[in-house]
Amino acid sequence: MDVLRTLKERCDPKNAALIVVDVQNDFVNPDGSAGKRGEDCSAAIAMVPNLLKLIDEGRRVGLTIVYIRTTHSEWTDTPSWIYRSSQKSGLSTCREGSWGAEFYDGIAPLPSERVVIKHRYSAFINTDLNTVLKARNIQSVLVCGVATNVCVETTARDAYMYDYYVTMIDDCSAAYEAKLHLGTLDNMRRHFGLVAASREIIDSWRDLPAKLAAGI
Helix, strand or coil, X not given: CCCCCCHHHHHCCCCXXXXXXXXXXXXXXXXXXXXXXXXXXXXXXXXXXXXXXXXXXXXXXXXXXXXXXXXXXXXCCCHHHHCCHHHCCCCCCCECCCHHHCEXXXXXXXXXXXXXXXXXXCCCCCCCHHHHHHHCCCCEEEEEEECHHHHHHHHHHHHHHCCCEEEEEEEEEECCCHHHHHHHHHHHHHHCCEEECHHHHHHHCCCCCCCCCCCC
């Protein structure tokens, strides 16, 4: 197996998948649970146009795209999960069947794109994400979404532990405080992989022929 040293190699659709983490109403829309508990959703809203452009360009070159969607219910709640600090005011985040658990405006997976449901911060814990990626011979994951320092970071860390090359996408990810976003990016650079802007990734595809969106 060849070593993928450069960003271009790690973004090549033959090797890579885009993992879009938790771009859902409760995490992005100010009327969602994060906004209602006082989090600043402005960075999350601001990154969405960059993400939509990246998704469109990824589809053009046949990139594998996997959307991660959090849901919680009485079937998945445990005492340690229920009593984490963000839920002290009540269980309101991404409850199964709720508006808050739906994807944010513009995030619309195609029938040929995979949606993976998760119940914890990591998209690899008790899901079929690893199986899906291995089945498509994916070696490299491009990770983005909300929040940078929680579910995106946890997913990226686990991807690294599963021996994927990891690239976190700076301007397609967001946290509720800039310092938390930047801290995660610094940690990623130091220990887990690459950090890149969406334009760098799109530029790496410039000479690739257009293809139909990859089916899974």
